Amino acid sequence: MAQPLPVSPLARPMPELGVVRGVRLGAAAAGIRYKGRTDLVLAEFTPGTTVAGVFTQSKCPGAPVDWCRAVLPTGQARALVVNAGNANVFTGRAGRQTCAATAQAAAEVAGCTPEEVYLASTGVIGEILPVERITTALPALHAALSDTGWDAAARGIMTTDTFPKAAIRKTRINGTDVVIQGIAKGSGMIAPDMATMLSFVATDAALPAAVLQTLLRVGVKTTFNCITVDSDTSTSDMVLLFATGAAGNAPVADTVDALTDPALAEFKTALDDLLRELALLVIRDGEGATKLMTITVSGAVSDESAWRVAMAIGNSPLVKTAIAGEDANWGRVVMAVGKCGEPADRDTLSVSIGGVCIARNGTVTEGYDETPVVAHMKGQDIDIAVDLGLGNGTARAWSCDLTHGYIDINGSYRS
Amino acid sequence: MAQPLPVSPLARPMPELGVVRGVRLGAAAAGIRYKGRTDLVLAEFTPGTTVAGVFTQSKCPGAPVDWCRAVLPTGQARALVVNAGNANVFTGRAGRQTCAATAQAAAEVAGCTPEEVYLASTGVIGEILPVERITTALPALHAALSDTGWDAAARGIMTTDTFPKAAIRKTRINGTDVVIQGIAKGSGMIAPDMATMLSFVATDAALPAAVLQTLLRVGVKTTFNCITVDSDTSTSDMVLLFATGAAGNAPVADTVDALTDPALAEFKTALDDLLRELALLVIRDGEGATKLMTITVSGAVSDESAWRVAMAIGNSPLVKTAIAGEDANWGRVVMAVGKCGEPADRDTLSVSIGGVCIARNGTVTEGYDETPVVAHMKGQDIDIAVDLGLGNGTARAWSCDLTHGYIDINGSYRS
Structure with missing residues (x-):
């Protein structure tokens, strides 16, 4: 956009965010498309972090969506790289190579395998993403990561968004205090069919990936999948939920029924509530919205x-x-x-x-x-x-x- | 609208219309909603006129749609009454009574039964239609009917339309010259599911109602059902096709395959072509359209x-x-x-x-x-x-x- 957009009249102030133990993150200005603002976000997760994800049902998904779907079955995550300004969608082989190169570069700085790196891109469709701007920026960005980088991350993933979006809930699993905190972006091309472009949520709870996946799948049904700005479903929609385990709650078996187990009830309510808040923040920033x-x-x-x-x-x-x-x-x-x-x-x-x-x-x-x-x-x-x-x-x-x-x-x- | 809308930049001039033998029509200012313009149209058809119709697939159809669906099985038509400014939709028992009273009044002036009268209404939803303004205006309107009233009728059915819409085709059935002529209105709430609100077509061909119905049903599939302004399907969509038989072509059996019979091929092509022209005129008047x-x-x-x-x-x-x-x-x-x-x-x-x-x-x-x-x-x-x-x-x-x-x-x- 030539001119910055005025802030939505429906905007909400950022809540006071906390720390999710086991997560460090930050943002940098990589010059991918926008000038003079951050457009690259890196998050690093402690070893043992589990992950769940839901993705766009579009038949023309972006290369990062394909990447995440491919690595998700391991249920393990060590890093997340998000860029704004270019969606890396409909970019063919070049788009796949961009994903592989980004994951490799992030794996090197985070000390993990590329398959433990999750990727998301948002912005224009059909233009080749200048991957070297990302890989060049990653080492310095990694050196500056902090457990208080959530606000910077929420701003770094914005495109036509007029305000940053985040939410936090404090809850308990089996008597242990845990926190859930997430960010989201989205303003147009909003009619998510599994999730909206983009939301990232982390908790310090210890939860098996299978349990996490069930909670997320059911949680988005009544939240992100119930919002619409313009009936247009993005090629890049994605919600990822990370659980670092740093809270040290009693282990949860991956065979529990995530939807009915009493030990998870409070956590599930808090997660659903947080997902709804993030989804509504997206609508509050719907392009041109006044009501x-x-x-x-x-x-x-x-x-x-x-x-x-x-x-x-x-x-x-x-x-x-x-x-x-x-x-x-x-x-x-x-x-x-x-x-x-x-x-x-x-x-x-x-x-x-x-x-x-x-x-x-x-x-x-x-x-x-x-x-x-x-x-x-x-x-x-x-x-x-x-x-x-x-x-x-x-x-x-x-x-x-x-x-x-x-x-x-x-x-x-x-x- | 407080101000008249500027004419669409995509508007087309009215074609030079002809006469369809067996049809007389006209328009009057009944004061239903608009001031200082015609808003009531009456058409009268010669005895023996057959009719076909396709209607909105909306689950909340207007009372006139219900009326037409109920009388269509006879395949006979003697009159058509259309009003603009009030759609008579979601008006409950009052809406049904309005239809019955209008059909009765039209039957009296046309000398037919109410079941031979077709009704259509377009305009605002959910307001009671002041039926007495219609029934009061019908006798004088009937007295002024003319076989050259097509232009007046095209203007009398407009709502947010910025230009009147009509099309004509001259064709042949089994060696006999026949004419097909129609009018349409529509500008917003356009995503017809069987037809668009509203189009009326007449021909002087002699065709059984069953044949007419097949030709219309197939014809709208690639014309009216392939246009959209805003994805919103009207509660009042309707295309009616009348055949007066005044051209005196050799009788067509009602058992012919309307889609493959060689005697009908030229007529079918001309009808499809006319339906497409009318449908495109509706898009050319799409609300706010410039392309x-x-x-x-x-x-x-x-x-x-x-x-x-x-x-x-x-x-x-x-x-x-x-x-x-x-x-x-x-x-x-x-x-x-x-x-x-x-x-x-x-x-x-x-x-x-x-x-x-x-x-x-x-x-x-x-x-x-x-x-x-x-x-x-x-x-x-x-x-x-x-x-x-x-x-x-x-x-x-x-x-x-x-x-x-x-x-x-x-x-x-x-x-």
């Missing part, structure tokens, strides 16, 4: 069906422009329900905005007074609730409005 | 799969904003292919813009020179071609760019 939309769907034939209805509402350009215009145009919500292909019956459908039931059983509520709804539309947080009246399926999704800012940003992204 | 995008997909595993890929590209906000910004950001085309869930292989994928192959087999073409593509992007007609390299499936779809104009129009539609 945060929370869409609650009930009465669907299944949770999956409710999710599809919620996402159809959140993705509808006409709903999103109505929100931008502070217009309580609930007819467009009806349209979005009707178009999405899920079971729905006009004559059992109810729509509420801001807690006011506007339409019920296929027609407008008798004596409907638009006044409180008009007031609600002027706020930053817009609540839309739909009850399909068919079953017990529920879902909640988050989106933002569609404004001139989105057009400004995306009509000239590469210039 | 017409033609998307050609080949090498897919099936035609259906190719269609889904083409529509994913045409619906992507990031592709559409890049076109608006005259940015040959082909990486976003790759993203759209990757996200849509259809079989695709990054490493066999090719992308061309303006006839220039930019990327092939998963990476940018060697020695790619962006100069001719940059020049192409500055034009009004943008051609995007994708070859998936997997099979023989092909499809073509049409869309438009996403500009500030779309936000302006839709952030304040009800005000």
Whole structure:
């Protein structure tokens, strides 16, 4: 972008971050695309760190996504390298070589194997990533790593983001205090199908990779997979979750049921909560966003069906422009329900905005007074609730409005 | 809208329209929503006129859609009533009563049964349609009907449209000259799933309703069902095709195979061509549109799969904003292919813009020179071609760019 973007009106201040024992990280300005800002992040993990990951469902994934998928089965991680400004997507053999060279360079400074290095890239698609700028910058970046480098890392992975995103939770596993801390970036091309581009979370808990993977897979279902800015799914989406074990909690067998084991219950709640906070920070920085939309769907034939209805509402350009215009145009919500292909019956459908039931059983509520709804539309947080009246399926999704800012940003992204 | 919208830069002048023997039509200002313009259209068909129709697949269809679906099985039509400004959607029992009263009033002036009257409404969703304004206006409107009323009808069905849309074809059935003439409206909420809101076509050919229905069903598949402005499918989409029989061609049995019978071949080609022209006129009036995008997909595993890929590209906000910004950001085309869930292989994928192959087999073409593509992007007609390299499936779809104009129009539609 020629001009720095104004900070989103929905931005939240960075929380006071802590340390995750076993993780040291930092950022450097490698000059990959942006001038005068950091664009390269390195994190190093203590030996024995386990890892879980979820990735974009795109059929055209970036080379770093392919790399991470290939090394993930070992469940072991010692380093993470992230660059902003170039996504290393649709770059063919050159892109694969870039990944191998970056992993090799990071392995040398971290004293591990390339297969213990995780890679992520974000930025423009289809341009060759100048890998030597990364490999040249890594030794000095490694020498400066610190366990307080989280803020710098959150800033170093930004692209069209207007504010850095991080969250922290303190929780317990079987009586032992542990911390979970993560960062995220994302602003456009946001309709994650397994995760959003990009989020990295670490904990000092000791957890087997298989348990970690289950917790992450289930955690993103109701968080990162329930947000959308523009219905466009990135080729580079990725959430990685690292567990260093430095907290020294009692070992967790890799055969436990991660979703029901009482020893993990508190941790699971904290992780889900943190993932939701990070996901919402991404929507709060949705390109051009001025309002945060929370869409609650009930009465669907299944949770999956409710999710599809919620996402159809959140993705509808006409709903999103109505929100931008502070217009309580609930007819467009009806349209979005009707178009999405899920079971729905006009004559059992109810729509509420801001807690006011506007339409019920296929027609407008008798004596409907638009006044409180008009007031609600002027706020930053817009609540839309739909009850399909068919079953017990529920879902909640988050989106933002569609404004001139989105057009400004995306009509000239590469210039 | 408070201010009349400027005419789309992609607008086409109205063609010189003819007469379809057996059809008389006209428009009146009934004051349904708009001031100082026509908003009610009546067409009367000669006895024996057959009819075919395709309708929105929305689960929340408008009352007029329900009405037309219910009366269509008879295959007979004597009148058509269309109003603009209020869609009569999500209006419950009142909406059904409005339809019955309108059909009754039209039947009285046309001397037919209510079941021979077809109804369509377009405009805002969820508001009660003031039916008495329609029924009051019908007798005078009927008295003024004329076989040259096509231009007035094309204007009377407009909402956010910035120019009237019509097309004409002269063709032959078994040696007899026949004419096909139609009108359309549509500008936003355009992602038809069986048809777009709204198009009405008439021919003086004599054709059984079953044959007409087959021709229309197949005809919309590659025309109206291949256009999108904003991925939002209207609750009111409808294409009706009337055949008055006034041309006096040799009778066509209702048992012929409409798609392969040689006597119908020329007519079928002309009808498909006319439907495509009307569909493209709708895209040319896409809300805020400044460029017409033609998307050609080949090498897919099936035609259906190719269609889904083409529509994913045409619906992507990031592709559409890049076109608006005259940015040959082909990486976003790759993203759209990757996200849509259809079989695709990054490493066999090719992308061309303006006839220039930019990327092939998963990476940018060697020695790619962006100069001719940059020049192409500055034009009004943008051609995007994708070859998936997997099979023989092909499809073509049409869309438009996403500009500030779309936000302006839709952030304040009800005000």
